[in-house]
Amino acid sequence: MSSRQPRRLAALALTFALVTGCGSTGSGEESGGKAEAGVTETRVFTADNGDVTIPAKPQRVVATGYSVPVLIEVEAPLVGVSSWQRGLAMMTDEDRATYDSLTKIAGETAAETNYEAVAQAKPDLIVIGVPKPALADIDMDRLKSIAPVVAIGPSTPDAWRELSRRQSDAAGALGSFETAKTEYEKKAAELAEKYRTALAGLNFGHVGAYGDVAKGTFQREFARSWGTNIAGDVGVTYYGEVKEKGGNARDVSEYPSIEELPDSLGEADAITYTVEPDGSVSEQVQYVLDSKLWKNLPAVKAGKVFPLRYTEAATYSSALKTLDAIDQALAPVLAK
Incomplete structure (x- = not known):
């Protein structure tokens, strides 16, 4: 201490x-x-x-x-x-x-x-x-x-x-808060510059971890949602918006049926999806990845699919881990 x-x-x-x-x-x-x-x-x-x-x-x-x-x-x-x-x-x-x-x-x-x-x-x-x-x-x-x-x-x-x-x-305790905020913003800016050229013009979609397999739905997250908001600080652009805002998190995420995958993510140049902190895939997300409709999406066929860890960070200190995970996940785009 x-x-x-x-x-x-x-x-x-x-x-x-x-x-x-x-x-x-x-x-x-x-x-x-x-x-x-x-x-x-x-x-x-x-x-x-x-x-x-x-x-x-x-x-x-x-x-x-x-x-x-x-x-x-x-x-x-x-x-x-x-x-x-x-x-x-x-x-x-x-x-x-x-x-x-x-x-x-x-x-x-x-x-x-x-x-x-x-x-x-x-x-x-x-x-x-x-x-x-x-x-x-x-x-x-x-x-x-x-x-x-x-x-x-x-x-x-x-x-x-x-x-x-x-x-x-x-x-x-604002003093300690400002220290963590400054550290986060510095790192996010560095990553934004690192990926600026590689991410330019790419429209991303995101599959979240809160779909309902029993109901045959998946979670599509847009900008400012759990899986997307920190990536947005790095320069990732998530296109689209919810069809109908439902307040709070439902203003930035929705739950279409699995049959709607082509309509929901068919225009994405690249797709990120939520994985557990240890990198494993939840049942809700695996349900999407196993779908034939998923495998036929243009972004998936192009190999532009990236798993993201630590997507539920809600503090600047924990979000530093998310930035590291995003950097690790997006590294392949720098080679293309």
Whole structure:
């Protein structure tokens, strides 16, 4: 943990100096610009659940959903987190050790919140990182009786950039967040330049991992979706859009029947598809790859098909792994 200490100190210092668009810092009673002894500084933070008065410098934070990996990475003062199985493969060994050591106060869904465990953690801030519709599964009044609650959940998959910034801000850890953001943007820019000529003029399609084999459907992802948004930062162009927007992730992905493969991806010059972190292919994606219709697609016949790992990264640090995976997957286009 020693290598992170300078970033941690910088983040704590920045918390007091920074005035953000999300809220302003203040205190109960002040004299000469300093809070009186025993008075905790607070600020008003704008969240999905409205304007919430929170500690300016939280000391004990509980995190759920998408806020879990973010707040672990920025070294927020966590005392409890929800389960986050989907992101374990993208964690560093250090972050995984932190995750494993923290008390689990909820399962994988909002409905699995353990309110007694939250109370026992004695938080001074609770960060709920679930989509707005999932807030209906949470007893917000009960949580508010324990500590201030800020709900900061995802909308479209690519919103993790702003989402993670706001979550880090709420926890008083923007300094560490900015460090990871800068590293990611530098690497993405380098890869964009590396592939600029090779990708010019190519229209990509993407097959995601959430089709339903039983229903005979596959997932077609467009720009800004899970499998495409980070590749987009490298210069990959995903053509088309959903036929009918359904809100959140359904604004950027749809679920056609397998018979619609030629109509959905027939105009693609190249196709990417989601694979598991270890490179294996899920049942949902293998269903597409085994189809005769898939094998007759122009992009497939041309050999321009590329598997992508780590497509569900939702933090800048984990997205660095995605950039490495994209670089590895697209390497063949440089030789053509």
